[in-house]
Amino acid sequence: MPTVISPGKDTDLIQLDLAELGAGESLEKTPDDEVLVVVLSGVVDVEVDGKSLGSAGGRANVFEAPGDAIYVPPRSALRLSASSAAELAIASAPIDDNPPGKARVIRPSDQEIAERGEGNWSRSVRTILGPDDAAGRLLVGETINPPGNWSSYPPHKHDTHNPPHEVQLEEVYLFKLAPEGGFGIQLLYDGDRQDAFAVRDNDVAAIKSGYHPVVGAPGYSLYYLWVMAGNGRQMIPALDPQHAWVQTGR
Numbered sequence: 001m002p003t004v005i006s007p008g009k010d011t012d013l014i015q016l017d018l019a020e021l022g023a024g025e026s027l028e029k030t031p032d033d034e035v036l037v038v039v040l041s042g043v044v045d046v047e048v049d050g051k052s053l054g055s056a057g058g059r060a061n062v063f064e065a066p067g068d069a070i071y072v073p074p075r076s077a078l079r080l081s082a083s084s085a086a087e088l089a090i091a092s093a094p095i096d097d098n099p100p101g102k103a104r105v106i107r108p109s110d111q112e113i114a115e116r117g118e119g120n121w122s123r124s125v126r127t128i129l130g131p132d133d134a135a136g137r138l139l140v141g142e143t144i145n146p147p148g149n150w151s152s153y154p155p156h157k158h159d160t161h162n163p164p165h166e167v168q169l170e171e172v173y174l175f176k177l178a179p180e181g182g183f184g185i186q187l188l189y190d191g192d193r194q195d196a197f198a199v200r201d202n203d204v205a206a207i208k209s210g211y212h213p214v215v216g217a218p219g220y221s222l223y224y225l226w227v228m229a230g231n232g233r234q235m236i237p238a239l240d241p242q243h244a245w246v247q248t249g250r
Contacts, residue, residue, distance in 0.1 A: 005172050007093075010206040013137070013229040014172050017090040018202075021082035028079045033092040034100050034136050035072040036129055038225060040176075042086025046070050047079040048103040056105045057086060062142065062223045063178045066108035066126045071135065073100035089174055093229040095136025102134065111141075121153040121246070122146070131233045139169070139228040139235060145184075148218040154246045156237035157190065158230070159209035166238040169230035171207040173214070175199045175222065182220025187213050211240050 005016035019027055021044070029035075039057035046053040048070075056068040072078045074095060080088070112127040127141040145151045161168035175184065180201045188195040190210035199205065199214070216222030228235070239247065 004174070004204045005206055011170050011172065011208065013093045014170060014206075014227055015092045016172050016174065016204065016227060017092075018174075019088040019090060021080070021086045021088070023082055023084050026079060026081040027088075028077070030075060030077045031072070031092055032074055033094045034074050034138060035078065035090060035092045036135075036138050036140050036227075037070040037072070037078075037080065038089040038091070038128065038140065038142075039068050039070075040087040040089055040225075043083045044080040044086050044088070045083055046105060047081075048072055049077050053103065053105050055083065061178070062176055062225075063144065063221055066111060066113055066142070068108070069106040069128045069140070071101055071104050071106060071129065073103060073136075076103055089225055091138060091140055091172070091227040093137045098136045098233060100134075100136040106133075117151075117153060120148060121150040123149060123151045131235055135233065137229045137233065139233060141226055143224050143226060145214070145216045145222040147216055147220050149222075150213055150215045151222070151224075152213045154243040155187070155189075155211035155213045155240040157209065157211045157240070158228075158235070158237045159190075160238070161231045163232075163234065164236065167231060167234045167236040169228040169235070171212070172227045173199075173205040173207070174225040175201065175203045175205075176224075177201045177216070178221045178223070182217055182222070184214055184216040184220070184222045187211070
């Protein structure tokens with residue numbers, strides 16, 4: 001189970017692991033942190049502390065439909081058994097003063113699924129674990145960009161803790177493209193820093209600070225799993241004032 005994002009190296013809090021299970025294979029872990037497992041494809045049977053929570057998953061890929069996720073509080077024994085080949089993204093972070101939620105399977109019907117933006121910065125956002133959902137620290141969701149469209153737009157950041165104007169959250173992206181040979185461009189800028197890099201299928205990005213819009217190449221749908229953790233569980237980004245007019249109209 002490769003770790004693709006490590007706290008202390010890439011982030012302060014968030015860890016992201018990827019796992020591929022063949023039919024009949026299983027995965028077991030008892031983490032100290034709270035965990036959200038997103039079933040990217042396939043089906044797994046779920047046990048937490050020896051209690052069955054039923055099966056989770058069923059989509060062929062992340063572009064097909066919203067999917068199931070499994071929330072696991074700290075120090076709970078998790079066992080996932082694949083009834084078909086399955087691909088899993090496993091996000092974790094330590095909790096702070098907020099109590100964790102109960103172990104559960106999060107279905108698409110439990111998620112907030114909405115269209116955001118307009119024109120060539122419209123996208124579909126699936127909020128799997130939002131501020132109003134029971135959890136200690138994690139905030140997790142999925143975004144689908146139509147080909148050629150921008151996301152995280154107008155450019156925003158959430159690296160300064162200044163509520164109610166902005167709340168500090170680090171963020172991790174896991175990208176997928178359809179068709180797989182496509183690419184997108186991730187921008188990361190703030191002050192004198194101006195970075196841009198190509199992202200391809202299964203690439204990841206760790207965003208600790210700065211504005212971070214992303215665009216998919218024409219002809220390719222772009223997906224990213226987003227995982228946030230930081231000070232509290234509010235999502236209050238600050239828009240880049242130079243580009244905020246696109247959303248605010250002024």
